[in-house]
Amino acid sequence: MRKVLLIEDDQVLRENTAEILELASYKVVTASNGKIGVDKAIKVIPDIIICDIMMPVLDGYSVLEQLAANKMTKHIPFIFLSAKTERQDVRKGMNLGADDYITKPFFEDELISAIESRLAKVSILKEQRESTITQPIKQEDELKTLNDLKNYFDDNGESFSYSKGDVIYSEGQSSSYIYLILKGLVKCYIFDEKGKELTTALHKEDDLFGFTSFTQNIPYQETATALKDTEAVGITKSELRKILDLNHKVTLELIQLLTNDLTGIKDQLLQMAYSSVHKKTAATIVKFAQKMNPRPEDPIKISRSDLASVAGIATETLIRTMTDFKKQGLIEMEGRNIKIVDLESLQHMY
Numbered sequence: 001m002r003k004v005l006l007i008e009d010d011q012v013l014r015e016n017t018a019e020i021l022e023l024a025s026y027k028v029v030t031a032s033n034g035k036i037g038v039d040k041a042i043k044v045i046p047d048i049i050i051c052d053i054m055m056p057v058l059d060g061y062s063v064l065e066q067l068a069a070n071k072m073t074k075h076i077p078f079i080f081l082s083a084k085t086e087r088q089d090v091r092k093g094m095n096l097g098a099d100d101y102i103t104k105p106f107f108e109d110e111l112i113s114a115i116e117s118r119l120a121k122v123s124i125l126k127e128q129r130e131s132t133i134t135q136p137i138k139q140e141d142e143l144k145t146l147n148d149l150k151n152y153f154d155d156n157g158e159s160f161s162y163s164k165g166d167v168i169y170s171e172g173q174s175s176s177y178i179y180l181i182l183k184g185l186v187k188c189y190i191f192d193e194k195g196k197e198l199t200t201a202l203h204k205e206d207d208l209f210g211f212t213s214f215t216q217n218i219p220y221q222e223t224a225t226a227l228k229d230t231e232a233v234g235i236t237k238s239e240l241r242k243i244l245d246l247n248h249k250v251t252l253e254l255i256q257l258l259t260n261d262l263t264g265i266k267d268q269l270l271q272m273a274y275s276s277v278h279k280k281t282a283a284t285i286v287k288f289a290q291k292m293n294p295r296p297e298d299p300i301k302i303s304r305s306d307l308a309s310v311a312g313i314a315t316e317t318l319i320r321t322m323t324d325f326k327k328q329g330l331i332e333m334e335g336r337n338i339k340i341v342d343l344e345s346l347q348h349m350y
Contacts, residue, residue: 001025002048003048004027006018008030014032020112021112034057034063035057038058038067047076050111053080064096064098068096077121079099080102081106099118102114143243146250149247154233157233157234158177158233158235160232162232164227166225166226167223167225168210170220171190172220175219175220177235177237181205181230181232183230184205184226184231185203185204185228185230185291186202186226187202189222190222198312199310202287279350281313281318281321285346286347287310288302289338297343298339301336302336325346329342
């Protein structure tokens with residue numbers, strides 16, 4: 001028998017509603033205020049909760065917030081029951097995560113219908129999750145390319161939003177997710193023993209990042225920060241490992257991607273070691289322009305310290321070199337905005 005927790009401070013309404021639910025073959029547990037309701041929800045773990053909003057001790061909004069924060073009760077369907085019909089109250093309840101909102105007075109079939117539809121939805125979602133876990137990926141659904149893998153991220157990944165300057169993860173933090181950038185730009189960097197920031201990678205839209213070990217619990221080896229407002233999706237390392245176990249073709253493509261990244265890092269290190277200051281600066285400006293804009297000649301807004309970090313030179317040296325480029329008509333500068341005027345000449349420097 002499915003179990004309903006009814007939280008309602010009006011005794012008459014509570015008893016009448018409980019009787020309606022019992023006649024509909026539900027087992028009913030009642031609570032006369034929000035605090036008692038939270039305690040009973042944790043104790044009995046009902047199949048669904050019906051809760052009034054305006055109550056003493058703890059109102060309905062607070063009940064929902066507390067239960068949503070508890071891993072044992074956060075997935076229980078929650079229906080608000082209240083005489084308050086103002087639009088802002090409805091919106092607030094739904095924004096907090098309520099599944100439905102029924103206003104008093106209500107019809108008996110309206111209440112039963114709302115409960116049954118929510119319980120049916122929970123049952124369907126549970127079956128879908130169990131089916132996904134127990135059934136291997138069918139041959140026709142096999143992921144064969146990196147594009148297939150990225151589509152899987154987009155369809156199944158958890159969504160993340162970051163404002164410019166937000167830290168996505170920090171060096172030494174437990175490496176839980178691999179990310180795909182849907183929109184924005186991300187900088188990865190480390191600090192040397194003197195506290196100087198060294199940029200290790202720039203990731204743009206459609207790039208994957210956040211890789212560590214697939215077999216060991218190794219934390220992130222760098223810090224990742226959004227250089228502009230960024231939208232990303234992520235899946236856990238354990239989920240990605242299962243995907244790769246079942247899709248060997250995409251595993252090979254991912255290995256090739258990581259190999260190319262390593263080759264790029266080696267080239268950058270060689271350039272930092274052997275290139276002239278002008279070559280390093282030119283290559284870095286072009287690299288940022290290509291990452292941040294569809295057309296490299298469009299203006300970019302980037303800090304001089306970020307440019308110097310990637311180029312592997314002192315910020316003061318970079319600024320002097322960029323001033324030379326400006327005098328030569330290769331770039332234009334206004335504040336932090338940099339516009340490439342002569343892309344071909346910059347590319348010929350390196």
